[in-house]
Amino acid sequence: MNQTIETILNHRSVRKFTEQSLTQEQIHQIVEAAQSASTSSFIQAYSIIGVSNPEKKKKLAELAGNQSYVENNGHTFVFCADLYRHEVAAEMEGKNISETLESTEKFMVSLIDAALAAQNASIAAESMGLGICYIGGIRNNLNEVSELLKTPDHVIPLFALVVGYPDQQTDKKPRAPFHHIYHEDEYEQDKEQYKKELLEYNAQISEYYKERTAGKRADTWTSQMVGMLDQKSRLYMKDFVTKKKFDLR
Structure with missing residues (x-):
């Protein structure tokens, strides 16, 4: 087994970090690793917003469900589905591609591209001895998150990735059969x-x-999953996605 696979198999979520911030070099390397991920037809339909401003991190933590580690970490990356630059490209080329941009297929492409990039970033961070945790809680309040991060139409914040120096030893959670x-x-x-x-x-x-x-x-896995899925949550999502001009046609 090589070192890369060992790093991947050793993954666990970290929810307590030291106060040490990531350096600009570390941030740059993590983003470059994200950009090296595969992307559908070279479309690169995602963007990453780094959040370092203390007040913005505090507000983002509140919007994500008062998760302290969203505020207290080495750096926060927010991964977004992003077709805004493609709209700009169309303007440059004198074309109207709104019907394509607002299709379900391109929406799926942007989600997949963002997820692939984020996983590359996670592996890069963990290979550097850092800990990571994905934060889907920002989707609890996407209107407020979008306002906080000033995201335009055709851009949807999907999840955050908090990265930092671990301040706790966590166990590896067993995966499904x-x-x-x-x-x-x-x-x-x-x-x-x-x-x-x-x-x-x-x-x-x-x-x-x-x-x-x-x-x-x-508790068991089945009871945990059914209990969670039995609760209706984020039912506003379709309306929000449509408002951001991902019409899912």
Whole structure:
């Protein structure tokens, strides 16, 4: 096993950082790594907003659900779906491409491009001995986040990536059974086998939480997921996406 794979397999989310900020060189290297990710048809349909202003970080933390580590970290990166520069390119070339830009396909391209870039950034950061945590909570209040970051039409903040020097040792969380993720030739649909493997995974996750919380928590993966998905959240998203001129046609 090489060092890159070891870094990837050793991933865990870090939610407590020291006060040490990232250097400009580190930030530049992380962004360059993000830019080296694959991108559909060279479209590069994403942007990254670095948030270093203390007041903005504090406000972003509040909007993300009062998560302290969004404010207290080495640096905060916000990854955005971004087709704004493509609208500008069309103006430069004297074309109207709004129908294409506002299609579901290009919306999906921008989401995928941003996710690929973010994962490159995460691996780069972890290879530098830094810790990371993805923050989907900024989607709780995207109108306010967009106003805070001054994002124009055709740009949607998707998630933040907080990076810094870890101030805690966290355990690696067990992932889903291999055969639930990888299917050979066709999708495996043996429901009884699924349930059997999920019961085994439930036991593994329950033990993980028991050890992590000294017995205060022992919930299973299935109960956790169903409980979360049973709660309606962020139902404004379609309207927001449309308002930002991703019409999903």
